[in-house]
Amino acid sequence: MPALAPALAANSLFRMHEYDDFEELRAAGYALVDEAIRHLDRSADGPVETLKSADELAQSFGPPPAAGRPWREVLADLREKVVDESNRLAHPMYMGQQVCPPLPLPALADGLVSMLNQSQAVWEMSPAGTMLEHELLRWFARMAFGTGGGDDALGSFVSGGSAGNLTGLLAARARAFPDAWAKGAPPGVVLITGAQAHYSVARAAGILGLGADNVVAVGTDPRHATDARAIAAALRSAAAERRPVLAVVASSGSTATGSFDDLESIADACAEHGVWLHVDGAHGASAVLSDAHRHRVRGLERADSLSWDPHKMMFQPLSTAVVLVREQRWLRAAFQQEAPYLFHAHGGSAAPDMGSYTFQCSRRADAIRLWVALEHYGTRRLGELYDHTCALAAHLYQRLLSSDDFQPVHEPESNILCFRWMPAGPGDDARLNDAQDRLRAAFVAAGRGYIVATTLLDGRRVLRVTLINPRTTTAHVDRMLDGLRQTAASL
Ligand SMILES: Cc1ncc(COP(=O)(O)O)c(C=O)c1O
Known part of the structure; x- marks a missing residue:
């Protein structure tokens, strides 16, 4: 018993x-x-993606039963209907979106985090979890802002880069318009960013009530990064038109091409106009862990806020993400509500209630899982994994340079690379664009691997890989290119 x-x-x-x-x-x-x-263990067997259609998958699931079923039966169904039909992110031929196969230990620690079910809203409900989160945030803030960040540099754990971007901009709003919480932002406020910024930036402008039309999206430079001079020009135009600027959002690792904005020049322009600089480092802020790639985020220490997703290039399970602010008081000011049933003094203790710095109330103690990973693997090893994935992209770039039938679109600055199939024959734009989609669809359907596609600002449809799997080697990258060629021959 x-x-x-x-x-x-x-x-x-x-x-x-x-x-x-x-x-x-x-x-x-x-x-x-x-x-x-x-x-x-079986991730390398079979295709990366399930080959079942949405309808076939839907048919596997019915409404929940009133009387529960034996665990053994549920487990068997879990395996057959869910696990075996899930995408295999740890498959070395998985080269798709910016979602990693997580490091196994933090993934396993997830069950324990759920069992503890500590709610991070107030210290009293999660004493150890809160302090662990708080100390990790201090570490993140030091990594991001260096000595440029004062004692007040901190932030919050968030669900991802989208929530991080919105939260950073809420802090910007609190500084620019202290009355905004009660009265709303004044009309005509603009948000300046690059045209390649992640869609969550324009979405944040919509949510904040600025109006997505008030996002000034400037063009790119030859590296596909935001044109820093165009940012400076947009700031000058806004000043001339007497339009207040909420913030400038720069990208450290853009979604489409993984290009890094020139943060130093953008920070100079922001400083000249006294404008808040938010850096979307969801993908690339982890470069600070890499000796070889840290230079890509030079100038980051001058940002006012930063979103950074360890669930991307620090190989953590979803969701592990942070937003960091140089001055925590603006994050506090961003959420001005009182809640006497929740936030109250703890007998004079200085312990923080992290719910004061986020729009979430109940919030998982994801920091525990991240702590497990950092303690076990160490920051150096995470930096090496960052380097490994970037080296794979550099390898693919070299292979493409010496190809007749494929062309790289840009030199990779991270682990993301866009390239094009250049089939023989008349090469008008529409035909070339269509060819990329046909090739990708046939390659994925044949179970040869998983890559994605995107459209660049100039309208070119391109193939795109994110090499985010520590198990992927240069031999797998070669296999992907060979597989594309074989697929192309059959089209
Ligand atoms: C540059 C950038 N910012 C933000 C995001 C959104 O992050 P999340 O999916 O964690 O919300 C992404 C996602 O790919 C991204 O690439």
């Missing part, structure tokens, strides 16, 4: 929910771990 505290064993509701047999629970937990490891 179970080793359970007598008070719990006597609780009939608890018994009803089958929490009363710790041995059974432990076996169920082991089975779940086995399932997770089996997924990892």
Whole structure:
């Protein structure tokens, strides 16, 4: 019989929910771990993506039963209907979006984080989790702002780069328009960014009530990064027109091409006009961990806020992301509400209530999982993984340079690379654009690997890879290119 505290064993509701047999629970937990490891172990077998259609997948699932089913049955269905039909991100031929196969230990720690279920809103509800999160944020802030960040540099854990961008801009609004919380921002405010900025930047402008039409999106330079001179010109125009500027948003690692904006020049322009600089480093801020790539974010220490996703280039499970601010008081000012039932003094303790710095109330203690990863793997190893994935993109670039049938679109600055298939024959734009989509679709459908496509600002449709899998080697990159060629021959 179970080793359970007598008070719990006597609780009939608890018994009803089958929490009363710790041995059974432990076996169920082991089975779940086995399932997770089996997924990892078999990730290189078969196609990267499920070959089933949305309709076929939908048919696997019905409404939940009123009377629960035995665990064994549920586990079997979980394996067959969910795990085996899930995309295999750890497959070395997975070269698609900016979602990584997570490092295994933090992924496994996820179950423990859920079991603890600490809510990060207030210190009292998550004492250890709050302080761990707080210390990690201090570390992130030091990494981002260096000595440029004062004692007040901190931030918050958020669900991802989109929430990070919105939150950074809320802090910018609090500084630019202290009355905005109560009265709204004045009309005519603009937000200046690059045309290649992630869509969450314009979305934030919509959410903030600035109006997506008030986003001034400037063009790119030959590296596909935001043209820093165009940012300076946009700031001058806004000043001449007496239009207030909420912030400038720069990208450290753009989504489409992984290009890094010239933060130093953009910071100069912002300083001249006294405008808040938010850096979207969701993808590329992790370059600070890499000796070889740190230079790409030179100037980051001058940002006022930064979004940074460890669930991208620090190889953490979803969701692990932070927004950092040089001065935490603006993040506090961004969320001016009081909630006497939640936020109150803890008998004079200086412990922070992290819910004061985010629009979330209940919030998982994702920081615990990240702490496990940082403690076990260490920051140097994470930097090496960053380098490894960038080296794969550099390898592909070299292969493409010496190809007749494929062309790189840009030199990679990170682990993202766009390139084009250049089939023989008349090469009008529409035909070339269409060829990229046909090739990608056939390549993926044949189960040869997973890559994606995008459209650049000049209208060119291009193939795109994000080499974000530590298991991928240069041999797999070669196999991808060979696979594309073989697929192209059959079109
Ligand atoms: C540059 C950039 N910013 C923001 C985001 C959004 O991040 P998340 O998906 O974590 O919300 C992405 C996602 O790919 C991105 O590439």
